[in-house]
Amino acid sequence: MKWFITLWRTLNKPAKNLTLGAISLSAFLMGIIFWGGFNTALEATNTEAFCISCHSMESKPYQELQSTVHWSNHSGVRATCPDCHVPHNWSRKIGRKIEASHDMWGWLLQTVNTEEKFEAKRLEMASREWKRFDRDNSLACKNCHNYDSMKWDEMSKLAQKQMKRAAELDQSCIDCHKGIAHKLPDMGTSRAPELIAQVGSGESSLTVGESYFSALTKPLFFNEKTDVEAGTLNIATKVKVLEVKGQRAKVGIDGWRKKIGAGRVIYFDFGMNILSAQLSKDAALEPGVMEVFEEQQDPLTGLTWQRVEAQIWVDGDYLVKDLQPLWDYARDTYSSSCSVCHTQPDEAHFDANTWPGMFQGMIAFVNMDQDTQALVQKYLQEHSSTFATSAH
Incomplete structure (x- = not known):
């Protein structure tokens, strides 16, 4: 401490024998030495060896x-x-x-x-x-x-x-060139790594009777053991856990289907083309998989819709308890990606059935992986004028 005090007093003492030119030259040389030392240290930490x-x-x-x-x-x-x-x-x-x-x-x-x-x-x-x-x-x-x-x-x-x-x-x-220099992370079925980094890989354990949301597009299976796929669970779809065996869970998927053919596609709500799941034909016709509760006719199209619940198996990963982080990611992605060419329309500018056509027309001009596309489209549909209280 004494040494520091002495140095400080020396540095603050006015020069008696040095000219302004000598001080300037000294300062210039010290600047060169400092700058050279700084850059040398900078480059030393900028090598592969370091x-x-x-x-x-x-x-x-x-x-x-x-x-x-x-x-x-x-x-x-x-x-x-x-x-x-x-x-x-x-x-x-x-x-x-x-x-x-x-x-x-x-x-x-x-x-x-x-x-x-x-x-x-x-x-x-x-x-x-x-x-x-x-x-x-x-x-x-x-x-x-x-x-x-x-x-x-x-x-x-x-x-x-x-x-x-x-x-x-x-x-x-x-x-397009992720993984060109280093091994890609284990992202499961995801092609949306930033999304998964934000929302995580799902709950560590699932509780029977609780509801969860799919953080990715995931394959469905006939039972807890088979690798034969029975369809696809869409991203941001709500499921209820009915049974857990090992790494898989039997889930209930509530929604509506059109009474056409095997009725393989499950939609979020009556008359709305918001995808929740697509079953294979065999799965849709399998006894015990699909239960029908009621029927309604859509006055706009004349089609008959059925309220259903599908009970089917899915891997237990990438099922999250909270939907909001998915919506936050979708909103930020929509805001940043779709404003490159023009000001993007507000979510409530179109209704739920109009948004898919509008969004698919935009998607050709931006770069989104398939999971992100599906999530942003579902976000726009579920925040459209169909559901907004202050819609156009």
Whole structure:
């Protein structure tokens, strides 16, 4: 403490023998030394050797990278950790370094120091990086890959079709190329990893008699053992757990069906084309699967509808207790994705049966996976003028 006080007094004491020029020159030289030292330290932390000095990074992501085309290819060009994960732009680089303090905190607390911990966090970490790539429009990728330099004739017809459309939109590479450098997280049947990172993989245990909502589009089964699918449970559909055996649950799906053919499709409510589940023909005709309670005729179409409950089996994962996080994700996605070209209509601008046609007309201009499409469409239908108190 005495040393610090002495230093402080010395620094605050007016110079007696130094000229203004000497002070300026000294300050200039000290600035160069400081700036050089700062950049040297910055670049020292911006190398692959520094990145993999952490065991959890060397043992998992680095090993995965070595099995990909970014590690070894016919051109001999290798992408290192900072090439992809540290922006080249100086201001963004500094921002990324500040963000990296989160990684240092994780290293200190040994958040991913075992394979089990790493796999448990893989989806969360991957989603964070995908979001960053999307925010920067995959600039890290485009520092090496350029749409204008691509040889379209050497691509397959399918690749040409996809890449030319991406080039026209200057699309973010990460939209289609997740998993190109590292192993994809275990997302079950999901193609909506950010959604699952937000709402989770479902309840740890299911309670008989309680109601849940499907966080993904999920296959249905005839019983608790078979792998033969009996249909599809749509995302954000309410189910009631009737029985639990092992990893599967027998659920009741309430809704309405049109009295046409086998009546395989279950809708959310009478006269509304909001999908809840689609059973196979065999499942719809299987005794004990579908129970009919009442019939009504739709005055608009003349079709007869039946109120039904399907009792069928589904895997117990990705069933969540709270529907609101699904709606929050759908609302944010609709707001951000559908405002690229124009101001999107309010949810209550159309009724439940009009929204599917309108939404499908928009979907060609944005990039959404199938689960997200289905969720956003259902969100719009269930928040449409049909249900809104202040509708158009």
